[in-house]
Amino acid sequence: MIYITRRERFCSAHKLHREEWSAEKNEAIFGYCSNPNWHGHNYELYVTVKGEVDPVTGFLIDLKIMKNIINTYVVDKLDHKNINLDVDFMEGKMASTEVIAMEIFHQLRPHFEAHHVILHSVKLHETENNSVEYFGD
Template sequence: MIYITRRERFNAAHKLYREEWSDEQNLEIFGKCSNPNWHGHNYELFITVKGEINPETGFVIDLKDLKRIITVYVTDVLDHKNINLDVNFMKGKMASTEVLAVTIFDVLKPHIDGQGAILHSVKLFETENNFVEYFG
């Protein structure tokens, strides 16, 4: 079993808030991340797949194919968008980095598994100091 990782980047805005809470309670729990006028991040996304090396190609998965899958289903959907408002797969979900990473995993898994590889993990950096990693 071997693991290979592809890094992609996207920029997106979001805010953390619960509609059923007052502005004061959202501010108390989420701080400036609940800014009514949103805020943004330059996200770094690491997708790790695993599998056996195909003896004919030397690949677990062709990285051009992996890039296309990530681009079509994730980065093109998220890049320069408002996660809370513009991203269908995040509708009705808290736009935290944790929830976003889990949802990205769920979105990518059916498109990666069966291509000779298995989706192993999603690592999502919100800032250089804060990231989440999800293994499914």
């Protein structure tokens, strides 16, 4: 078994809030992340796949294909977008880094499986100090 990781980047805005809560409660729970005027991050996304190397090509997966999957199904949907308002796979979900990483994983998994590789993990850096990693259900 071999693992390959690809890094991509995107910039997005989001807000952490619950509509049913007051502004005061949202601020108490989410702090500046509940800013009514949103806030943004320069995210770094690390996608790791695993599997067996093809003895003919020497590849687990062609890295151009890996890049295309990540960009088509995730980065193009998130880059320079408002995660709460513009991203179809985040509709109705809390836009926390944890949930974003989980939803990215769910977006990517079937496309890698179609290429006979296993999506091992999604790691999402929200800031240089904060990141989450998700390994699936």
